[in-house]
Amino acid sequence: xxxxxxxxxxxxxxxxxxxxxxxxxxxxxxxxxxxxxxxxxxxxxxxxxxxxxxxxxxx
Numbered sequence: 001x002x003x004x005x006x007x008x009x010x011x012x013x014x015x016x017x018x019x020x021x022x023x024x025x026x027x028x029x030x031x032x033x034x035x036x037x038x039x040x041x042x043x044x045x046x047x048x049x050x051x052x053x054x055x056x057x058x059x
Contacts, residue, residue, distance in 0.1 A: 006041075014044055017040055021037060
């Protein structure tokens with residue numbers, strides 16, 4: 001798991017963004033809304049925007 005402690009405000013905001021993305025239309029979630037939630041989550045953990053791609057490359 002991640003070693004850093006997240007910013008609780010940004011972490012909560014990220015969760016709310018993701019929940020709202022699914023509540024708006026659970027059958028057709030807008031990828032842009034999910035991406036915004038991911039970006040906020042990365043900020044909450046002080047991770048670079050490229051973290052996901054780097055993690056995939058590491059395997």
